[in-house]
Amino acid sequence: MSSPSSYPKGLAFSDALMREVRQRFLGIERDHHGRERLYFDNAGGSFRLKAAVERFAQVDAIPDNAERIHAAAVELQHIQARGSDDLRTILNARGGSVYASLTASGAMFDMVRAIAENVPGTNMVTTVLEHPSAFDAMSLYAERLGRELRVARSNPATGGVDVDEIVRLVDQGTCLLNVIYASNISGAKLDMEAIVRRARAINPELYILVDAVQHAPHGLIDLQKTPVDGINLAPYKFFGCRGSGFAWLSERAAVLPHHKLAAKKSDYWDLGSSAPWQFAVLTEIVDYVCWLGGHFTGAADRRALFAAGITHIELHERALLSVLLDGTAQVPGLRAMDGVNVFLDHDDLTRRDLILGIGFDRIDCTQAVVEYAKRGVTVYERVATSLYSRRMLASFGLAGTVRVSPLHCNSVADMEQFLRITREIASEHR
Numbered sequence: 401m402s403s404p405s406s407y408p409k410g411l412a413f414s415d416a417l418m419r420e421v422r423q424r425f426l427g428i429e430r431d432h433h434g435r436e437r438l439y440f441d442n443a444g445g446s447f448r449l450k451a452a453v454e455r456f457a458q459v460d461a462i463p464d465n466a467e468r469i470h471a472a473a474v475e476l477q478h479i480q481a482r483g484s485d486d487l488r489t490i491l492n493a494r495g496g497s498v499y500a501s502l503t504a505s506g507a508m509f510d511m512v513r514a515i516a517e518n519v520p521g522t523n524m525v526t527t528v529l530e531h532p533s534a535f536d537a538m539s540l541y542a543e544r545l546g547r548e549l550r551v552a553r554s555n556p557a558t559g560g561v562d563v564d565e566i567v568r569l570v571d572q573g574t575c576l577l578n579v580i581y582a583s584n585i586s587g588a589k590l591d592m593e594a595i596v597r598r599a600r601a602i603n604p605e606l607y608i609l610v611d612a613v614q615h616a617p618h619g620l621i622d623l624q625k626t627p628v629d630g631i632n633l634a635p636y637k638f639f640g641c642r643g644s645g646f647a648w649l650s651e652r653a654a655v656l657p658h659h660k661l662a663a664k665k666s667d668y669w670d671l672g673s674s675a676p677w678q679f680a681v682l683t684e685i686v687d688y689v690c691w692l693g694g695h696f697t698g699a700a701d702r703r704a705l706f707a708a709g710i711t712h713i714e715l716h717e718r719a720l721l722s723v724l725l726d727g728t729a730q731v732p733g734l735r736a737m738d739g740v741n742v743f744l745d746h747d748d749l750t751r752r753d754l755i756l757g758i759g760f761d762r763i764d765c766t767q768a769v770v771e772y773a774k775r776g777v778t779v780y781e782r783v784a785t786s787l788y789s790r791r792m793l794a795s796f797g798l799a800g801t802v803r804v805s806p807l808h809c810n811s812v813a814d815m816e817q818f819l820r821i822t823r824e825i826a827s828e829h830r
């Protein structure tokens with residue numbers, strides 16, 4: 401298996417593998433009405449695996465209640481157990497609890513609440529780049545419980561948050577640190593290994609929560625190297641289906657008092673009837689990434705296959721990012737394009753997920769999104785008036801960006817097409 405750091409400009413899939421990958425997804429070349437389009441808003445909802453959508457329908461068509469003795473119920477229980485194991489495969493987690501909720505936001509609020517209400521301390525630490533689901537949960541419970549909320553600043557040079565900046569806020573009084581794995585605005589990855597190690601060196605009892613919604617579909621997560629107390633992801637941004645969010649909790653976090661039926665075990669987090677399709681879809685996601693991994697490793701172990709698959713997704717996406725920034729022999733990249741600005745453009749692509757913020761000299765982001773849409777390209781603006789991006793953009797001194805978020809099932813040719821369209825928009829608005 402390739403090491404991600406040995407390819408600073410990434411490593412694209414072979415043409416043959418690219419074709420196979422694309423066949424496994426819906427809507428890559430045409431939308432659901434059959435219209436040609438380039439869909440580059442995967443950070444808002446990713447391309448769906450055909451197998452995930454089919455499995456969702458199959459499993460949800462079974463009316464049986466999983467809490468019965470019948471064969472169908474036992475089958476559903478197996479689906480749930482397999483899906484729970486597969487969340488652990490994605491994270492390299494051992495033990496702990498799996499919590500299936502309707503959204504990643506819901507899971508994050510619940511985890512923050514359990515820790516904030518039950519772990520003593522005088523302050524809580526987070527970063528300015530958090531999604532509102534983590535930031536607002538931290539603010540709400542800090543205020544309700546009379547704790548100081550400390551917020552680490554971003555670094556406009558990297559688009560991320562420096563380890564030193566986070567660690568300087570942690571002390572003996574900190575009960576909870578909540579950090580995003582990678583920014584869904586800039587794509588910058590935070591150095592989670594160093595954050596966890598250094599923060600726990602200051603306060604060994606510290607509880608740590610991580611929002612991996614943005615990062616999980618783009619790179620390897622290894623909780624054996626970054627032991628945290630809770631981490632969430634969203635299958636609908638991870639080639640799966642909407643209406644589902646997953647979290648994993650460490651053993652000590654799982655048993656903190658939380659909303660649950662009194663008779664359930666102390667580490668049980670699902671509230672009400674869980675939906676077996678959520679677990680089935682997660683298994684389809686892991687099956688797919690393992691299938692991909694099988695092209696790069698001879699290992700039989702599911703985690704090893706998953707690790708190889710997600711690592712090559714990361715490398716292919718890095719190659720696409722490099723093409724977007726620096727172009728190819730056919731078309732210049734965004735960095736060299738007149739009238740186009742690339743924001744938060746950190747040189748080290750190994751520190752970035754495939755998400756890009758750009759702007760135009762002569763048109764604003766909202767107009768740019770319309771111009772792209774006219775040409776069959778779906779991208780989205782992240783503007784300072786949106787509750788989902790105001791705080792992060794302000795921290796970088798930006799009014800807005802056009803967020804460009806393709807996926808590994810896109811090809812180099814898709815990037816070139818996007819670059820040509822971008823050049824056309826820029827030259828028509830001089």
Ligand SMILES: Cc1ncc(COP(=O)(O)O)c(C=O)c1O
Pocket residue numbers: 443444502503504505506531533580584611613614634644645
């Ligand atoms: C980084 C990040 N965290 C959390 C969320 C919330 O996910 P959900 O919509 O499942 O609540 C999102 C969704 O946009 C996100 O991008």
